[in-house]
Amino acid sequence: MDKTMIICRCEEISYEEIEEVISNGAKRFDDIKRMTRCGMGPCQSKICNSLVATIIHEKTGIPIHEIPLPRMRMPISPIKLETLATNSTSFSSVKSVLDEVELEDGKVR
Amino acid sequence: METSYETIIIGGGVVGSSIAYHLSERKKEGILVLDQKFPLSGTSGSTQAWVWVHNKTPSWYAEFNMYSAELYPYLSKKIGDVEYKRTGGLSPFFNEADREKALLLAEAYKKIGIKIKVLSREEALEKEPSLNPEVAGATYSSIDGNVNPFRLVDMYMRAAKKNGVQYSTYNKVTEIQKLPGKFIVSSRKGTFVCNNLILAGGTWSRELGKLVDISIPVNQLRGQILVTEPLKPFLHYTISGLRQAFNGEVLIGYSMEEEGFNRATTLDVIQETANMAVHYVPQLKKAKVVRAFSGIRAMPEDGFPILGNIPGIENLYVAATHSGVTLSPLIGTLMTELILDGETSIPIDRYSISRFDLAIR
Ligand SMILES: Cc1cc2nc3c(=O)[nH]c(=O)nc-3n(C[C@H](O)[C@H](O)[C@H](O)COP(=O)(O)OP(=O)(O)OC[C@H]3O[C@@H](n4cnc5c(N)ncnc54)[C@H](O)[C@@H]3O)c2cc1C
Numbered sequence: 177m178d179k180t181m182i183i184c185r186c187e188e189i190s191y192e193e194i195e196e197v198i199s200n201g202a203k204r205f206d207d208i209k210r211m212t213r214c215g216m217g218p219c220q221s222k223i224c225n226s227l228v229a230t231i232i233h234e235k236t237g238i239p240i241h242e243i244p245l246p247r248m249r250m251p252i253s254p255i256k257l258e259t260l261a262t263n264s265t266s267f268s269s270v271k272s273v274l275d276e277v278e279l280e281d282g283k284v285r
Numbered sequence: 286m287e288t289s290y291e292t293i294i295i296g297g298g299v300v301g302s303s304i305a306y307h308l309s310e311r312k313k314e315g316i317l318v319l320d321q322k323f324p325l326s327g328t329s330g331s332t333q334a335w336v337w338v339h340n341k342t343p344s345w346y347a348e349f350n351m352y353s354a355e356l357y358p359y360l361s362k363k364i365g366d367v368e369y370k371r372t373g374g375l376s377p378f379f380n381e382a383d384r385e386k387a388l389l390l391a392e393a394y395k396k397i398g399i400k401i402k403v404l405s406r407e408e409a410l411e412k413e414p415s416l417n418p419e420v421a422g423a424t425y426s427s428i429d430g431n432v433n434p435f436r437l438v439d440m441y442m443r444a445a446k447k448n449g450v451q452y453s454t455y456n457k458v459t460e461i462q463k464l465p466g467k468f469i470v471s472s473r474k475g476t477f478v479c480n481n482l483i484l485a486g487g488t489w490s491r492e493l494g495k496l497v498d499i500s501i502p503v504n505q506l507r508g509q510i511l512v513t514e515p516l517k518p519f520l521h522y523t524i525s526g527l528r529q530a531f532n533g534e535v536l537i538g539y540s541m542e543e544e545g546f547n548r549a550t551t552l553d554v555i556q557e558t559a560n561m562a563v564h565y566v567p568q569l570k571k572a573k574v575v576r577a578f579s580g581i582r583a584m585p586e587d588g589f590p591i592l593g594n595i596p597g598i599e600n601l602y603v604a605a606t607h608s609g610v611t612l613s614p615l616i617g618t619l620m621t622e623l624i625l626d627g628e629t630s631i632p633i634d635r636y637s638i639s640r641f642d643l644a645i646r
Contacts, residue, residue, distance in 0.1 A: 200452075200454075201323065201452070201453075201454040201455065202323055202454075203323075203455060206326070207322075207323040207325075207326065210323075210325035210326070210330045210435055211325065211435065211439055213435065216576075217575075218514055218515075218575055220575060220576060249550070249576035249577055249578055250550050250552075250555065250576065250577040251574060251576070251577070254514055254573035254574060254575045255573060255574055256570065256571055256572065256573055256574070257511075257513070257559050257562055257563060257569050257570055257571070257572050257573070257574055258559075258563065258570035258571065260511075260555055260556055260559035260574065261556065261559040261560050261562070261563045261570070262556050262559075262560060263560060263563070264557075264560055265379075265560065265564055267557055267560070267561065268557070269540040269541060269542050269553075269554050269557060270538070270539055270540045270554065270557040270558055270560075270561050271539050271540070271541060272376070272377075272378065272383075272525065272526065272539070273340040273376045273525035273526070273539070274340060274376055274378055274383050274386055274387065274424070276340065276341075276342075277340055277342050277386055277390055278342050278343075279386065279389065282389075283389060283393070284342055284343070284344065284389045284390050284392070284393035285342050285343045
C-alpha cells in the first residue's frame, strides 16, 4: 500500500498515520482508532475495518483472526436523536451539574 | 529495554502521561511508563473532556480546578495543539429553585475569586440562542472550556518521549516488591527496578494498591455518552451536559451509574441522554447519532483526588482522580514538584491518601 493512501475515508486517515501508531506498540483496531480517529466517522469503521486488520497483520505478524474487531457502537447506523428521545423530562442516571452542587445548612459546602 | 529506572509510572492515561511529561521537562533520564493495554484504552479515551471549574463544590475544590484550567493555554504552547478551547461554560437550569442554588454558589465562589454569573432567561438565550426557550436561567463562567482528550494524551506522550521517557504498552504490572531504597516491579514483559514508583492506574487503582498492601479507595462510576454526526458549528459554549467538538460532533451525556467495570451502553440511559439533549437544545432532534460509548470514571470514595506520597512507604506515590482531564496539567506539575523538590507550590495535604484508612480490609 502507498504511504499516503487514505484508509479511513470518513476521517481521512492515511496508511502512514496508522503505521506510526502500530510502530508505537498498537496492536488492535481500537488502539489505532483512539490515537487517530480512524473508524470514528459516520461509517463507523465499516469501510476501513479489514484494511486496518491487514496493516496490523503485515506490521506485527499477528494472525488476522487474532486481531479483535473494532468495538461496534450503538446505534450501528446513524439514527436521529428524536428517534431515541421519549421526551420525558425526569432523569435518574442523567444529572444536571447543579444537582451536584452540595448545600449544607442552606449554604454551599 | 533497560531494567533500571529512576522513576516508573504505572498507567499511561491522561494522569500518568501528564506526570511523565512534566517530570521529563526537568529530569530527562530514567522514566518509564507501563500500561496494561494502550494509553487511551482506560477512562481517558472515553470522556467528555470538559476543562471544567464552575459548579464544583466545595469552593476549595473549584479553586484547585481553576489553577489547572489556567495552565491549559501554556500547556498547548509547550506540547502542541491539543484542541483546547476556552469557550466559557454554561449550566442551564429549568426551575426557579435552582436559581437559589446558583446564587448561593456565585456567592461562595466570590470569596475565592472565581467569577460566575447567574444569568436570566434572556441573558442565557442571548449567549446561546440554541438553548430551549423554556430555560429559566444559567450559571456562566468564562474559565471553562474543553479539549480533545485523544490529542491531549497523544501530545503528552509525544512530548514525554521526546524528552526521553520510555513507554512499554501491553505490559501489565502483576507484582510490586519494596526493598530498601528501591522497588522491584514485575510485569508481563519483565522485571524493572526503580527508586520512585507512581501509581496512576485510574479506575484500577484499588488493584494496584493491593500489590503494595494498601487500600486505595477508588470506585467505578459508569458514564454514557452519545456522539452526533459532525454538525456545522452552532454551540458557542461548553454546556454542562453537552458540547460541540472542533470537528462539529456534539458529545452529549452526564450520567452516573454504579456498574463496576461494565462498559456496556444501555438503551434506557441512551434514551435519557437523548431526552436531555433535546430538552437543552431542541434543534438537536434532527441530528443523527453515530455512536454511543461509555467510560468508567475513577471515583475516589469521597469524590476528591487522591494525590501525593503514601505515608509509610518511602518514594511511593499515588495520583487517582475524577476530572483527570481538567486536573492533568496541575497534577503533573505538582507531582513533579513533590518528587523532585519534596514540596509543592500549592498545598496538596488535603488530597493525601492518609484521610482514608490505609489498611487493606
Ligand atoms: C463519561 C465520562 C465523562 C467524563 N467527563 C470528564 C470531563 O468532562 N472532564 C474531566 O476532567 N474529566 C472527565 N471524566 C473523568 C476523566 O476522564 C478521568 O478522570 C481521567 O481520564 C482519568 O485518567 P487516568 O489517567 O487516571 O485513568 P485512565 O485513563 O483509566 O488510565 C489508567 C491507566 O492505567 C493502566 N493500568 C491500570 N492497571 C494497570 C496495571 N496493573 N499495569 C499496567 N497498567 C495499568 C490502564 O491500562 C490505563 O491506561 C469523565 C469520565 C467519564 C467516564
